[in-house]
Amino acid sequence: MTDLMQVLASGVLMGLVYALISLGLTLIWGVVEIVNFAHGDFLMLAMYLAFTIYAAFHLDPLISLPLVVIALAIFGVIIHKFVIRPVLKAPMLAQIFVTFGLMIFLRGMAQFIWGPDYKAIPDPLVSGSVQIGGVYLSLPQMVAGVGSVLGAAIIAWIVYRTELGRGLRAVAEDREAASLMGISPEKMYIATWALGAGSLGIAGALLVNFFYVFPEVGGVFGLLAFVTVALGGFGSVAGAFIAGIIIGLVQMSAGFFIDPAIKDIPVYLIYLLVVVLRPQGLLGEF
Amino acid sequence: MLVVDKLSVSYDEAPALRDVSLEVTQGELVAIIGANGAGKSTLLKAIAGLLHPDAGSIRFDGQELAGRPPYEIVGMGLALTPEGRRLFSRMSVYENLLVGATPNRDQEARQALMKEVFDLFPRLKERQKQKAGTLSGGEQQMLAIGRSLMSQPRLLMLDEPSLGLMPLLVDQILETLQRLNQERGMTILLVEQNVREALEIAHRGYVLQSGRIVAADDANTLLHSDLVRRAYLGI
Ligand SMILES: Nc1ncnc2c1ncn2[C@@H]1O[C@H](COP(=O)(O)OP(=O)(O)O)[C@@H](O)[C@H]1O
Ligand SMILES: [Mg+2]
Numbered sequence A: 001m002t003d004l005m006q007v008l009a010s011g012v013l014m015g016l017v018y019a020l021i022s023l024g025l026t027l028i029w030g031v032v033e034i035v036n037f038a039h040g041d042f043l044m045l046a047m048y049l050a051f052t053i054y055a056a057f058h059l060d061p062l063i064s065l066p067l068v069v070i071a072l073a074i075f076g077v078i079i080h081k082f083v084i085r086p087v088l089k090a091p092m093l094a095q096i097f098v099t100f101g102l103m104i105f106l107r108g109m110a111q112f113i114w115g116p117d118y119k120a121i122p123d124p125l126v127s128g129s130v131q132i133g134g135v136y137l138s139l140p141q142m143v144a145g146v147g148s149v150l151g152a153a154i155i156a157w158i159v160y161r162t163e164l165g166r167g168l169r170a171v172a173e174d175r176e177a178a179s180l181m182g183i184s185p186e187k188m189y190i191a192t193w194a195l196g197a198g199s200l201g202i203a204g205a206l207l208v209n210f211f212y213v214f215p216e217v218g219g220v221f222g223l224l225a226f227v228t229v230a231l232g233g234f235g236s237v238a239g240a241f242i243a244g245i246i247i248g249l250v251q252m253s254a255g256f257f258i259d260p261a262i263k264d265i266p267v268y269l270i271y272l273l274v275v276v277l278r279p280q281g282l283l284g285e286f
Numbered sequence B: 001m002l003v004v005d006k007l008s009v010s011y012d013e014a015p016a017l018r019d020v021s022l023e024v025t026q027g028e029l030v031a032i033i034g035a036n037g038a039g040k041s042t043l044l045k046a047i048a049g050l051l052h053p054d055a056g057s058i059r060f061d062g063q064e065l066a067g068r069p070p071y072e073i074v075g076m077g078l079a080l081t082p083e084g085r086r087l088f089s090r091m092s093v094y095e096n097l098l099v100g101a102t103p104n105r106d107q108e109a110r111q112a113l114m115k116e117v118f119d120l121f122p123r124l125k126e127r128q129k130q131k132a133g134t135l136s137g138g139e140q141q142m143l144a145i146g147r148s149l150m151s152q153p154r155l156l157m158l159d160e161p162s163l164g165l166m167p168l169l170v171d172q173i174l175e176t177l178q179r180l181n182q183e184r185g186m187t188i189l190l191v192e193q194n195v196r197e198a199l200e201i202a203h204r205g206y207v208l209q210s211g212r213i214v215a216a217d218d219a220n221t222l223l224h225s226d227l228v229r230r231a232y233l234g235i
Helices: A002-032 A039-057 A060-088 A094-112 A139-161 A163-175 A175-180 A184-206 A217-232 A237-257 A265-275 B040-048 B070-075 B093-100 B107-120 B122-126 B138-148 B167-184 B193-200 B219-223 B226-230
Strands: A129-132 A135-139 B002-013 B013-024 B029-033 B055-060 B080-082 B157-161 B188-194 B204-209 B213-216
Touching: A002 A039, A002 A135, A002 A163, A002 A184, A002 A217, A002 A237, A039 A060, A039 A094, A039 A184, A039 A217, A060 A094, A060 A184, A094 A217, A129 A139, A135 A139, A139 A163, A139 A184, A139 A237, A163 A184, A163 B093, A175 A237, A175 B013, A175 B070, A175 B080, A217 A237, A217 A265, A237 B055, B002 B040, B013 B029, B013 B040, B013 B055, B013 B213, B029 B040, B029 B167, B029 B193, B040 B070, B040 B080, B040 B157, B040 B188, B055 B138, B070 B080, B080 B138, B093 B107, B093 B138, B107 B122, B107 B138, B122 B138, B122 B188, B138 B157, B138 B167, B167 B188, B167 B193, B188 B193, B193 B219, B204 B219, B204 B226, B213 B226, B219 B226
Parallel strands: B029 B188, B029 B204, B080 B157, B157 B188
Antiparallel strands: A129 A135, B002 B013, B002 B055, B204 B213
């Protein structure tokens, strides 16, 4: 029973982080209509950035988080302007090659700058665990879970409650109609990349407290984000949130009850089932 | 107010409009009629900035529009209610209206405009929290028009606002446009396939055939002309 509670608790906490990570992916897909294969590698950059700020200035990732968010947002906008924009009207295949190429480039760059080995924050501000009713919860994971909920809430608030968000949703639903209403799609694209990459700044700074960072770490999270988005429904904010938690739970249960080495297999199984049985995901679009 | 001069537009080499000239003066209700595929939508899209003309000019209050993006043109006071309504179906009625108000940043002005739209279409007020996609066809068209009015246009262009509506609703929508024109002085450029109804409410009309203007006259004269009677009214 406590085992189950333990698994559920850590599954939900990780799932919340996956949810936040996949929000950016789903937003970029929904508004800009680009599948960003380098999404996980943006996260990798955020983790390295938080790690580097720590290594250089001994500033904890939880404190440098706003800086990392701003840096990632700016990075996202730069990528849009110089990498994505030129292929916006190109065929889908060209777009896939571009974001795939970006992924490979970012991994190579990380390898070059930080080397191939695993890095971790040796003494994070928040560490250890608390025991609640027989269940041990890792404090950094709890901070990451709560932080991800806050991050996701801010994004959901922007998307559903502000003028900017209305513009984003309008462009996502009908770009031409939105432009007839006075909305510049390009401005919405820029905002989307800033939001999508910025949210990875939050996730990266939270994750690096308890997860190793290495050049390929984006592969792990990027793939999970794709599964989450596919399960939740491409373009759906609420769907990404629910799906993130489901993925976290499945992953942790499989890791605990079967074998940690195969914890991702049921996740990909879900992905295949969704693609075959319900390609639109759990919830349609946002 | 609007002067279109020798406008030519094509889709990948295939010409859709050739040397189209037309004019709309302040306070007028002008109708453009023509068969399916004549180029009516192409003309309105080019004026609204969705299509780039090959040649010719589009002047609105003396300013050249050709080459400007649609989101700038609507800010200048020229709105298009597109064919097929193109509502944001996943947003509420209220949100659709707010999106329409994008060029108008002043919150108080927005609320005042919203009230005007609700006065014109009380149904929208009742359904303001409902998703646009759940409205009936007639209500959707009201919302499409209301959404355009939220940008406070000086010239409103409508592309087949009666498309897909029952005859009773067609009359209602066209009557509303006439009221907008007569009571609120809204200048209107209307594209319609309901030739008789459109010419009955319009001051002037143009007939578009295969991308060219083939007739331009008082609406009443057009309505009784051989060309219109034979080609569009089947008399
Ligand atoms: N997106 C497009 N691409 C290519 N040809 C088009 C496109 N839209 C319209 N056309 C062609 O341009 C002509 C005019 O179309 P349109 O302006 O939509 O006519 P109308 O609105 O009068 O029915 C038609 O021959 C149509 O086939
Ligand atoms: Mg048309």
